[in-house]
Amino acid sequence: MERMKRSLSRRNALKLLGATGGGLALASWTNWGRALAQVPNGAKQLESFTGPGANPHWNSVGPYVTEPQKAPLILVTDRPVQLETPRNYFRTVFTPNEAFYVRWHLGEIPNGVDLAEWKLRVEGNVNKPLAFSLSELMQKFKPASVAAVNQCSGNSRSRLQPRVPGGQWGNGAMGNAMWTGVRLRELLDAARVKSGSVQVQFEGLDTGAGPKGMGSNRFLKSLDLTNAALDETIVAYLMNGEPLPMLNGFPARLVVPGYFATYWTKSLAWIRVLEAPDENFWMKTAYRIPDTPRGTTTPEDMKAGKVKTVPIERMPVRSFLVSPDGSSKIPVGLGVTLRGMAFSGYGKVVKVEVSDDGGSSWRAAELGEDHGAYSFRSWEAPWTPKTPEKYSITVRATDEKGNVQPDEAVWNAGGYLWNKIEKQELVAGKAN
Amino acid sequence: MEKRWKMALITVGVAAAFAGGLLFAQMRSGSYGSTNGASIGQGAAPELTPDAKYDVGPYRSFTPELAEGDGKLEVQSFCATCHSTRYITMQPPLPGATWEAEVNKMMKVYGAPVPEAAAKKITAYLQAHYAPENRKE
Numbered sequence: 247m248e249r250m251k252r253s254l255s256r257r258n259a260l261k262l263l264g265a266t267g268g269g270l271a272l273a274s275w276t277n278w279g280r281a282l283a284q285v286p287n288g289a290k291q292l293e294s295f296t297g298p299g300a301n302p303h304w305n306s307v308g309p310y311v312t313e314p315q316k317a318p319l320i321l322v323t324d325r326p327v328q329l330e331t332p333r334n335y336f337r338t339v340f341t342p343n344e345a346f347y348v349r350w351h352l353g354e355i356p357n358g359v360d361l362a363e364w365k366l367r368v369e370g371n372v373n374k375p376l377a378f379s380l381s382e383l384m385q386k387f388k389p390a391s392v393a394a395v396n397q398c399s400g401n402s403r404s405r406l407q408p409r410v411p412g413g414q415w416g417n418g419a420m421g422n423a424m425w426t427g428v429r430l431r432e433l434l435d436a437a438r439v440k441s442g443s444v445q446v447q448f449e450g451l452d453t454g455a456g457p458k459g460m461g462s463n464r465f466l467k468s469l470d471l472t473n474a475a476l477d478e479t480i481v482a483y484l485m486n487g488e489p490l491p492m493l494n495g496f497p498a499r500l501v502v503p504g505y506f507a508t509y510w511t512k513s514l515a516w517i518r519v520l521e522a523p524d525e526n527f528w529m530k531t532a533y534r535i536p537d538t539p540r541g542t543t544t545p546e547d548m549k550a551g552k553v554k555t556v557p558i559e560r561m562p563v564r565s566f567l568v569s570p571d572g573s574s575k576i577p578v579g580l581g582v583t584l585r586g587m588a589f590s591g592y593g594k595v596v597k598v599e600v601s602d603d604g605g606s607s608w609r610a611a612e613l614g615e616d617h618g619a620y621s622f623r624s625w626e627a628p629w630t631p632k633t634p635e636k637y638s639i640t641v642r643a644t645d646e647k648g649n650v651q652p653d654e655a656v657w658n659a660g661g662y663l664w665n666k667i668e669k670q671e672l673v674a675g676k677a678n
Numbered sequence: 679m680e681k682r683w684k685m686a687l688i689t690v691g692v693a694a695a696f697a698g699g700l701l702f703a704q705m706r707s708g709s710y711g712s713t714n715g716a717s718i719g720q721g722a723a724p725e726l727t728p729d730a731k732y733d734v735g736p737y738r739s740f741t742p743e744l745a746e747g748d749g750k751l752e753v754q755s756f757c758a759t760c761h762s763t764r765y766i767t768m769q770p771p772l773p774g775a776t777w778e779a780e781v782n783k784m785m786k787v788y789g790a791p792v793p794e795a796a797a798k799k800i801t802a803y804l805q806a807h808y809a810p811e812n813r814k815e
Contacts, residue, residue, distance in 0.1 A: 297770020298810045312721055314734035324740040325762035353760055358733030409770040411780055455760045462760055462788035492734045
């Protein structure tokens with residue numbers, strides 16, 4: 247770690263300069279010496295943690311690591327695996343499978359699946375319990391596709407003040423894919439749900455070392471059978487037209503468009519119809535938000551026991567500037583394109599606005615192709631810095647329900663629902 | 679005579695230095711920095727067979743270095759039963775009361791079977807090395 251943290255400090259940089267010959271001493275006449283010290287030259291490492299203040303970076307600060315079927319991604323934790331998608335992968339509306347973020351809850355996650363044995367079971371309060379192999383899922387049901395954003399409930403948790411424990415995600419615990427598979431309602435209809443059923447529960451192949459009956463042993467999520475989100479839910483065996491990576495839930499995962507990823511059970515193996523509401527840990531205790539506007543509260547109210555909570559559901563509207571990312575200066579007068587994407591769990595993004603004065607004045611960005619209500623929507627806006635200075639670029643989105651991204655922070659004990667307007671500093675330099 | 683030669687030499691020298699300075703002012707080049715060990719090796723493609731088994735092999739461990747101190751051993755043996763100790767180093771510096779609540783949550787909510795004495799040592803260790811006033815790594 248110590249070795250990793252060693253960086254090309256200003257003093258070392260100047261020493262290097264000195265060592266390369268007297269002629270270079272002239273450099274100091276032209277201020278190059280000072281400039282050099284600020285150029286990291288690929289050698290300066292990020293800090294190994296952030297806090298107690300907010301994480302100031304777009305992504306979290308972990309090192310890049312490679313896991314099977316994955317491009318180098320940002321390490322959050324290694325057991326169970328949690329990996330964050332670097333910012334540059336959001337330049338495309340569909341996030342590549344190999345770059346798609348990863349978040350598991352329990353330590354024993356599948357390394358392999360034998361499709362000769364694997365079955366998706368539909369059981370519980372049904373007239374006809376069923377079990378399908380992957381080839382049966384492919385052949386017996388007409389494939390359905392949906393473009394949908396999968397976002398971790400705790401995406402951007404490292405922005406909260408005061409900080410809360412949990413996965414310290416930057417903004418990269420999200421991704422958008424074209425998901426293809428079987429409609430959940432068709433599976434439920436085939437099994438003939440008995441009257442008096444209230445919820446449907448989902449369980450995957452992952453298990454934990456904790457005692458039986460505890461949240462550390464099984465990960466279980468449920469939705470009400472009357473929930474309209476189930477009408478759009480599919481059991482996906484294709485992700486962007488390819489098999490799912492093992493770490494993203496091979497051979498099939500639940501896709502609940504508009505909902506946070508906690509419901510998108512990976513390596514789905516059991517669909518269970520329940521007669522009574524699910525009271526397991528992952529529904530009754532975890533993934534709950536304050537029953538307040540925007541799900542925000544204060545540490546004081548939490549401590550005083552004043553906060554009623556409800557299960558987290560749909561994703562609030564968000565938007566991001568993807569490039570330029572602030573890592574390079576832009577010469578004054580050079581016209582560049584601001585690019586990014588936006589999404590909302592409540593419906594289609596209809597407007598994205600950008601500001602280069604920190605949010606005092608806004609102008610509309612041009613929206614990209616519409617891939618459906620639950621997809622990323624790309625946007626772009628031309629921008630020419632007029633004077634050499636530091637600009638604060640901000641972006642905000644509006645969805646078809648009229649939800650406008652606010653400039654106020656969110657705080658809740660789980661670190662969920664962050665959707666404050668994003669700010670990015672861009673530096674324009676002199677062009678002569 | 680000698681003085682004139684000296685003057686000429688100095689003039690030429692100063693002119694050359696100036697030209698060099700002007701040239702250099704246009705750009706800066708040839709700087710590569712020192713080796714920083716930040717690269718990661720490429721993994722070889724696995725050998726695949728046309729049967730029904732789909733296996734990606736083991737996931738990797740990136741076990742962090744934990745701060746030295748009393749309680750480290752308990753952290754490594756009890757906490758790491760269910761999860762990597764990266765769950766500790768990944769957190770921001772957290773106040774002592776939050777660490778105490780976390781240890782209690784692991785035991786009471788998740789059912790981690792940690793003896794009382796070990797739990798106390800674990801809490802004290804986390805408070806001594808991973809709080810805002812003392813966190814280093």
